[in-house]
Amino acid sequence: MHHQPHAVNVTTPNKDxxxxxxxxxxxxxxxxxxxxxxxxxxxxxxxxVRVLSNP
Structure with missing residues (x-):
């Protein structure tokens, strides 16, 4: 099954x-x-930061 990425905020708890x-x-x-x-x-x-600065 292929999972679509979800928008994750820096403060989104692992539980959520x-x-x-x-x-x-x-x-x-x-x-x-x-x-x-x-x-x-x-x-x-x-x-x-690492991912966005290395396209």
């Missing part, structure tokens, strides 16, 4: 993201951690 995507909060937290490690960042804010 999980509910929106029908996932557990732990899964969302783990997926975020994987992305942070992959991009060498420590927060969603840093991730957004």
């Amino acid at each position: 993201i999980a509910a929106n995507q029908n996932k557990s909060e732990k899964t969302v937290r783990n997926q975020a951690s994987i992305l942070f490690e992959k991009f060498g960042v420590h927060s969603r804010a840093e991730l957004i």
Whole structure:
């Protein structure tokens, strides 16, 4: 199944993201951690800056 990206605000709690995507909060937290490690960042804010500054 292909998932469409959802708009996620820097302050959107993992609980809300999980509910929106029908996932557990732990899964969302783990997926975020994987992305942070992959991009060498420590927060969603840093991730957004990194992604937007590297088109």
